[in-house]
Amino acid sequence: MLPQKFIAHMLSTMKPHAAHNWLKTIRALLQFAVAQEFCSTDVTQGMKLPAVRTDGYYTLSESDIAAFEAHHPIGTKPRLAFALLLYTAQRRGDVLRMGRHHIRDGVLTVRQDKTGAVLVIPVHSDLQTVLDATPGEHLTFLTTEQGKPYGGPNFSNQFREWCDAAGLPKECSAHGLRKAACRRLAEAGCSANEIASISGHASLREVERYTRAVDQARMARNAMARRG
Numbered sequence: 001m002l003p004q005k006f007i008a009h010m011l012s013t014m015k016p017h018a019a020h021n022w023l024k025t026i027r028a029l030l031q032f033a034v035a036q037e038f039c040s041t042d043v044t045q046g047m048k049l050p051a052v053r054t055d056g057y058y059t060l061s062e063s064d065i066a067a068f069e070a071h072h073p074i075g076t077k078p079r080l081a082f083a084l085l086l087y088t089a090q091r092r093g094d095v096l097r098m099g100r101h102h103i104r105d106g107v108l109t110v111r112q113d114k115t116g117a118v119l120v121i122p123v124h125s126d127l128q129t130v131l132d133a134t135p136g137e138h139l140t141f142l143t144t145e146q147g148k149p150y151g152g153p154n155f156s157n158q159f160r161e162w163c164d165a166a167g168l169p170k171e172c173s174a175h176g177l178r179k180a181a182c183r184r185l186a187e188a189g190c191s192a193n194e195i196a197s198i199s200g201h202a203s204l205r206e207v208e209r210y211t212r213a214v215d216q217a218r219m220a221r222n223a224m225a226r227r228g
Helices: 004-012 016-035 062-071 077-088 092-096 125-133 152-165 174-187 192-199 205-227
Strands: 107-111 118-122
Touching: 004 016, 062 077, 062 152, 077 092, 077 125, 077 152, 077 174, 092 152, 092 174, 118 192, 152 174, 174 192, 174 205, 192 205
Parallel strands: none
Antiparallel strands: 107 118
16 A cells, blocks of 8 residues: 555655665565565565765865874874774774784784785884874774774764864764875875775775876876966
8 A cells, every 4th residue: 555656755855865775775675575475566666766976985184184183192092093094094894803913024914804805004104103102902903991892883983972072074984084095195196006905995996086086186286387
């Protein structure tokens, strides 16, 4: 008895991302109902929504980074988490598993959970300064107040609190630091392949977007400088 026009009406009241998520959920429910013979048809069949254009996670700017670092000094847990994310360019889950046993002779070795790739990354001097100044007695660098490893969602909530305390925009997230790390590498003149050797991106499409954007900005500045 669920009419398609009701679903269409509900979708029209939602923002694009919410509408896509709701349609996906209700479609899964109806497919289950059809399989269990609770109803005869899935009325969401053929219903489509316009593609949502997005740049994905917000990339932290240099001013965002400076504000966080100014509020959370070296030697604190927030600064340690921030530095690990920014100077390794790894995903949240991979950073949460990092510990001192992963570093030998100034090199960090990490196996990415998502891709299974093993990355060997030189430890940046700024990261080493933070590590040296931050006490730690646990297997992983980052632990809760109870000394236990963070779960992903719990860390994200904690990171949001640290960002709020530093006055950063609501869009800032741990993944935004991974993107900021890639941006910095592109600004330093690294190629897409060089950036991927650190970030571990399986596809160069995302990485190439950074290098294209940075190259365009650099060429535009050079062009205007020559114009005089």
